[in-house]
Amino acid sequence: MDAAIKKMLPAAYMDKPVTDRPTQEEAEAAVLTLLRWAGDDPTREGLIDTPRRVVKAYREMFEGYDKCPAEELGRTFEEVAGYDDMVVMRDISFHSHCEHHMVPIIGKAHVGYLPDGKVVGLSKLIRVVEIFAHRLQTQEAMTAQIANVIQDVLNPRGVAVVIEANHMCIEMRGIRKQGSVTTTATFTGAFRDNPEEQVRFMTMIKSGTITG
Numbered sequence: 001m002d003a004a005i006k007k008m009l010p011a012a013y014m015d016k017p018v019t020d021r022p023t024q025e026e027a028e029a030a031v032l033t034l035l036r037w038a039g040d041d042p043t044r045e046g047l048i049d050t051p052r053r054v055v056k057a058y059r060e061m062f063e064g065y066d067k068c069p070a071e072e073l074g075r076t077f078e079e080v081a082g083y084d085d086m087v088v089m090r091d092i093s094f095h096s097h098c099e100h101h102m103v104p105i106i107g108k109a110h111v112g113y114l115p116d117g118k119v120v121g122l123s124k125l126i127r128v129v130e131i132f133a134h135r136l137q138t139q140e141a142m143t144a145q146i147a148n149v150i151q152d153v154l155n156p157r158g159v160a161v162v163i164e165a166n167h168m169c170i171e172m173r174g175i176r177k178q179g180s181v182t183t184t185a186t187f188t189g190a191f192r193d194n195p196e197e198q199v200r201f202m203t204m205i206k207s208g209t210i211t212g
């Protein structure tokens, strides 16, 4: 990452995790303990390779700790024929894991910003959502993190992020309530200060699909 950008960023955007990772063997031993905790026999044929698979799956599902969201937003361009209105990407589907129970949060993020001269590649908005989703999360934190990194790095006139999600810790265990949807929103800049901009954003994320 550009050293000047890095200096400006809060520690939350650092490109490498602060965690002191255990060895692969230690991680596999932990999974084996959980298999026994579940009540099964980790030595039976079907479970022999499970610790290895689970540890591998964890590296994939939590790869967001090894990636820097700010870095994804570093490349911008200005040649957009004077376009200076809202850019909105809606229905960015994601899978995350709740930090309380480590079970899935499944949802959609809607991300918009009001450019101030420069825009960012559309795929980068998805990459930022993916990086934060691939860490342990609360929905509130994830919403704020996405909005704040776009605001801090791109410096647009405003950022709007709305997330709608189902929490498996609510559906599969505990209260066991199916189908409830949690919505969270973070607005910065013009979206925070001007309710009309918020309404325009909300209207844009509710419009029909282009594929009918």
Ligand SMILES: Nc1nc2c(ncn2[C@@H]2O[C@H](COP(=O)(O)OP(=O)(O)OP(=O)(O)O)[C@@H](O)[C@H]2O)c(=O)[nH]1
Pocket: 098, 099, 100, 137, 138, 139, 140, 167, 169, 170, 173, 174, 175
């Ligand atoms: N605010 C917020 N809460 C969440 C999120 N994901 C899970 N939770 C909640 O976190 C809370 C944790 O509550 P605790 O009482 O500490 O844990 P618990 O005994 O497992 O709670 P129950 O789920 O009620 O059984 C629960 O109410 C969950 O529904 C999230 O993204 N945001």
Ligand SMILES: [Zn+2]
Pocket: 098, 099, 100, 101, 102, 103, 167, 169, 170
């Ligand atoms: Zn949970």
